Amino acid sequence: MVPDFIKKTIDILAKRAAYKCSNPDCRVNTIGPNSDPEKATTIGEAAHIFGAREGSKRYDLSMTDSFRAEITNAIWLCRNCHKLIDTDEQKYSTNILFAWRAKHEEFIASDLGSITDKILHDEQTLNLKSFDNYPPIVKRIIIDKPNGWEYRLTAELMKFLNTPLFRKLKDLKNGLYIKELNNVDSVNALNWIQNRLSELSVTLKPAIGLLDLLTKSWGKPGEPGDVQEIHHATKLIKNYLEHIIVIEEKIHFVNVPEEYEKLVYLLKNLIGSQVEKLSSIPYDLEEILTLLENTENENDLPKEIRKELVFEVPNNWEKEFNNALNKLRHK
Known part of the structure; x- marks a missing residue:
């Protein structure tokens, strides 16, 4: 799929902007009469917020072409302002352009729209209040619903909420930060290990429930999803990851007698390496969207797409752990 806006998207974008440039310092009318009575002259253009092609301004390599071509990634500008935003990428960042569009639609609703338009806009603003501290693209997706x-x-929320936590898990695994060690003596070492094992044994169960909650938040086939439920599910995943990091830190930053080190070694990253698989969710969803868009005009459009995340311990882990444990018990 090419990352260009289709005519329908351009027409809707122009109408939402009331054919005015969305730059709040400009707002020039972009449509007017033509010498031909059957035509109109337009100086307005649908500009990409994230660049359409590699090498263009504000290009994001991780974004799919289909998303680049969505109305969510568009802003209506006059030709001069379109050229302006592509002359200084630092000044006219994606955040600035998303803010321009939001401010412009607020201006259209409040200054040019009806009282009902103003009421609806105020209601929408209130509903989006919980997303004030999120990247602007999140609100744009909720408003436009492409x-x-x-x-x-889901992909954007997962990236924003959870990418730092997955990074921390990776840093912990690679030994890139330290915390104060918890010294456990030989009298308490076995009990400490059994407690950690008990913690780990119940930790994966919520992951299954969270994935189920997330998929349900998308709605049944043919029905829309629920914004608040998607938000709720992704926040719960964030809380879950924070808990996993706490458990992994307990295991990484402990000092036990030498004979118990093998058991501690086997416990390290056991749960962290499994939940790291959740980090693929945003990219899996983008692959699914691309697949759907590539087949949307085909008669054999798939009714259901499955993506499985498998949580499992490494090969022979249980055998190694039990062997190490039995050696201790027979000493």
């Missing part, structure tokens, strides 16, 4: 918006919203 095709597959449930998956796009």
